[in-house]
Amino acid sequence: MALVLVTGGRGFIGTNLTRELRSRGHDVWTCDILQGEDPLHVRADTSVYQQMEAIFRKHKFDYVYHLAAEYGRWNGEDHYDNLWRTNVIGTKNILRLQERHPFRMIFFSSAEVYGDYDQLMSEDVMERIPIMQMNDYAITKWAGEMQCLNHASMFGSETVRVRPVGCYGPHEYYSPYRGVIPIFVYRSLTGEKFSVYRGHKRIFDYVDDTCTTFANIVENFKPGEVYNIGSREDWAIGIEELAEIVLEATGASPVLAEYKGEEGFTTRVKVVDFSKARRDLRHDPKIDIREGVRRYVAWTRKVYNK
């Protein structure tokens, strides 16, 4: 069993991943910019070096899941100051601590690093084709990957990078900056209108499935590797169909969905290759979109009393 730190441990993925890792018997500490009730939780802002250093002075972690980050494209555009400080200065702080403490890091990047690349997104695309990231959030994630790679080559630090794709599920609290599923579900339950852009196709993966794969990393940690982690290639779904599934699961009125033309500055269809995660990390999603949305609707109803 390993001693693990999950940064951003009170966030959406962090909360779910911590539960999964603990269920396997690992000792898991969490840190987050928020305080927390858990005895193994420490308040710390990853962008403030001394707050992180204090944690590493007390514990000798085997693995650090570095999840602490500002999420999402529009959140990143509106809060770029927080974005760059947390996602990039924060990651550099972790890398500096990794030079002094020999833990293995799992760095959370994003499929956003593929920019507007519209062919099959295999992990080695960036080695073959020049890619431009289309927004600050995506740039911070690619910058973080390069920081990890540069530190590995200069200091021999051991890091695995993951690029999650469309993860959703319980503990993803609503804000207007969230992905389509929280927005569709929350607004369906509160009776607010939401925009459904036609012609886009995406992959979504229920957080329990994703966290199973994330947790598997400590069992087959290959330094330097990078993995797309989503659901299954053939679970890609049109945004219009997703809206129908949500309306059905919530019982909301179809008039809430406002259908619009294509959204600008984003790819129409994302096609992602998950074969590497299946091969190395026993990636094997079980919960399809209908079941996942059903569970997420139940969680949202409970949390917001809707």
Add this chain to the structure above:
Amino acid sequence: MALVLVTGGRGFIGTNLTRELRSRGHDVWTCDILQGEDPLHVRADTSVYQQMEAIFRKHKFDYVYHLAAEYGRWNGEDHYDNLWRTNVIGTKNILRLQERHPFRMIFFSSAEVYGDYDQLMSEDVMERIPIMQMNDYAITKWAGEMQCLNHASMFGSETVRVRPVGCYGPHEYYSPYRGVIPIFVYRSLTGEKFSVYRGHKRIFDYVDDTCTTFANIVENFKPGEVYNIGSREDWAIGIEELAEIVLEATGASPVLAEYKGEEGFTTRVKVVDFSKARRDLRHDPKIDIREGVRRYVAWTRKVYNK
């Protein structure tokens, strides 16, 4: 004549460029994290939005030369917090202001964005070949370029990017983080030893020449363009030969130069293409390395009383 703002106007290139622009009759304001005696100078940290916004509320600039930045690779590694805040959050602040005020921006990137690419560095390399930046400083510069490009496509903002290569000259005050010329010159004059890595070849350009070309941009501003700006392709020089030139110009003892093997984590030879700057910006350097070093030695002697 234009109303111009030079950010980082008290820095090395900023000081020289401001003088050049004023000599052509432009009205030039400067800002910098430092206070200054000039009546057209404003203290402002580019990474603090409200300080920059206050300047743009008062003046309607035609052009902004955005030079304010943390410089250099090792400075960036040791002071990454300042680096990311100034170079990237600072640039985003300028881009946000550019959405509200229709000025034309000249963004100062760096030839460091070419990473370890060892073929001819033409400006379009990044469109043809996947490049990884090798340190945080280089990543901030590439991030800044992508921010400029994304804002141009989303908001139609007009920006020209420049990638300076090995600029040196008066007002480049010594620190151990500076480039080889200030280090060689300053240490020769103070009698301190300096490392000369064998087998590296670089291009250096005297700041008066470079600033002439930078100042020419307002006369032929082509939005979206990017330019390498250095000296001449055939002025590339080995670092050992440079050391000899400095020792000769300073009259220092040759024992100060400590010859070493190749330096790690940097390219051996940089070959840069300046044809685009010649074509569009009348780029035409006059001051060769011997004359430039002679002038820089004179300036350094005067400033440091050596």
